[in-house]
Amino acid sequence: MQQHISTLHEFLSEYWPHIVLTFSVLVSASAAVHAAMNKNDVRAAIGWVGVIIMSPLLGPLLYLIAGINRVRRSQIYEQRDKTFKQFISYPEPPVSDIESCAGIQFRSLHILGDRVSRFQLRNGNHVRLLAGGDEAYPAMLEAIRNAKSTIAMQSYIFDNDHIGRIFIDALAEANQRGVNIRVLIDAVGAKYSHPPITRLLRKHQIPHALFMTNPLGFMRMPYANLRSHRKLLIVDGTHAFAGGMNIREGFMTEFGKENTAKDTHFSIEGPAILQLFSSFAHDWEFTTKEELPYADWCVKEWNAPQPHVPARCIRSGPDRFIGSNHHMLQGACAVATRHIRIQSPYFLPDQVLMGAINTAARRGVQVDIVIPKNNNLRLVGYAMMAQIDQLIRAGCRVWMATGTFNHSKLATVDGQWSYVGSSNMDPRSLRLNFELDLEIYDTDITGQVSNLIDNEIETAEALTLEHLQNLPFHKRLRNRVIWLASPYL
Known part of the structure; x- marks a missing residue:
């Protein structure tokens, strides 16, 4: 031996x-x-x-x-499609006459949405814009406190701060009343506060889970990519909230004071809730292997208040829906005839999407793009400056918003169509993150979104080629070097 x-x-x-x-x-x-x-x-x-x-x-x-993308693509979706058909049938027929809702140029965008989303555009939705935490959080908390049967909640970041603990108290009270609750938080987002909010969820015995904690199959760790960036709250299957807002005290003036950050969220009632719940149910089943029956979590008929608007949910992520938000934004740029407004805190479109935006501008469409002057993610801000000149050269108007940081993700076309939700226009949102957006065909909602963007433009600084060219060489070099890593910022 x-x-x-x-x-x-x-x-x-x-x-x-x-x-x-x-x-x-x-x-x-x-x-x-x-x-x-x-x-x-x-x-x-x-x-x-x-x-x-x-x-x-x-x-x-x-x-x-x-x-390596380890997200399972087919099995869960096949199960979910069967469950979807088994429990629920839409009371609202799909919208077929989009010309009467928005205009003839949106016919092709409607068809694109049908093929990209797998959800059909439905009427009968009541959508209300909620500006900032001062409007969104009280409405969300009121819905939780009045919940009778179910609460499904999903967030990228759920901080253990003043507002986070207020949400925990409301969820704990609902849990004691016998409300069926599920809370899903991204594993990376959960680490934004210390100690994490999961300790309080566990203390109050609120059912919860962390999304993508086990990418290698043997290590309990968050996965740096493939994050769930979705923000969603569904109460009793009748009232939902979705948009760009995480749960953070910095978005309320009570806590943020003069440094309160801005954001935009939406209250939704109507058949779009079923689509939103389908997204949550899939994510929950993927994470925990627990199937949530639609019959227990969604109603079969909706009584949404007037006015009603056509809307649908657009899911995107590194699975079979990869590039959905990318396709929708490209299509929107292609059908625009008058005005495109875009507001994004992290604006790093790839060359394909940038080409679509630039082509619209060269066709004579007025394109306004609003980005923060002072970004909360400095590296992203530097990378944005490295390629923004391409848009200005094409005729786009780029505005640097002053004041406090604005986290809103908004886009409108011709005053008729809005695209709102969790997606930024950067490589992470367009290819790596799981995102959740809504497309809405309505002049009133689109007008409200447009007004928010226009209000930012009123106090913003126009970004010019001269300004970019006058930056010191070391800053321009820094921006370009950081831009090389933009797909993973």
Whole structure:
């Protein structure tokens, strides 16, 4: 036995470089082939293959951790589609005459939405805009406190701060009343506050889960990519809230004072709630393996107050719905004839979407883009400055909003169509995050959204090519270097 061990030791001592080389070549080749065969974006494929080849052992490890999409695509969706059909049928027929709702140019956008979303555009929805935490949080808390049967809540960030604990108290009271509750928080977003809010959820025995905590199958850790960026609250299957707002005290003037951040959320009643719940139910089942029956969590008929508007839910994420928000924004730019308004805190469109926006501007459409002058994510702000000149050269008007930071994600076209929700116009939202948006065909709601954007423009500073060219060289270089990492900011 000693002789065998000694022989093995001598063999490894002499040939270990050859063994390591062979192993690294095999692993790198396997990882590079996997990246080339599974990455649909040529830039991502080239990037990963380059990293793998240039770093023979570290590269494959990085690809294993951050490069492989482990989200299951078909099985849960097939189960969910069966459950969807089994329990619920829409009382509202799908909208067929979009011309009477918005205009003839939106006919093709309607068709695009049908093919991208898998949800049909439905009338009978009552949508109310909620500006900031001062309007959104009290309305959400009132709905929770009046809940009779169910509460489904999802957020990217749920801070353990003043407003977070107020929400916990309301959820705990509802839990004691026997309301059936499920709370889903992203695993990365849960780490924004210390201690995390999950301790209080656990203390009050409120059913909850963290999204994407186990990407490698054996490590309980949050996954840096594939985050759930969705923000959603559904109460009794009759009243929902969705948009861009996390649960953070900084969005209420009571706590944020003069530094209160801005955001926009929406109250929804009507058949769009079923679509929103479908998104939540899938995410919950994916995370916990628990199936939520539609019959228990949604009503079969809605009695939404007037006025009614056509709306639908648009899901997007690194699964079979990848690029849904990207396709919808491209389509909206293509049908615009007069005015496109965009407000985004993190505005880093890829070349395809930037081309769609620039083409609209060159066709004579007035394009207004509002971004923060002082971004809460400085690296993202720097990267934005590295490519924004391409839009200005095409004729887009770019505005840097002054005042407190605005987290709203809003877009309107021709005063008839709105696209609102959780999606930013950056690589993470367009390809990596799970996002949840609403498209709304209505002049009144679109007018309200447009007014919010116009109010920001009134006090904003116009960004010009001269301003960008006058930046010191070291700042322009810094912006370009950080821009190279923009897909993962």
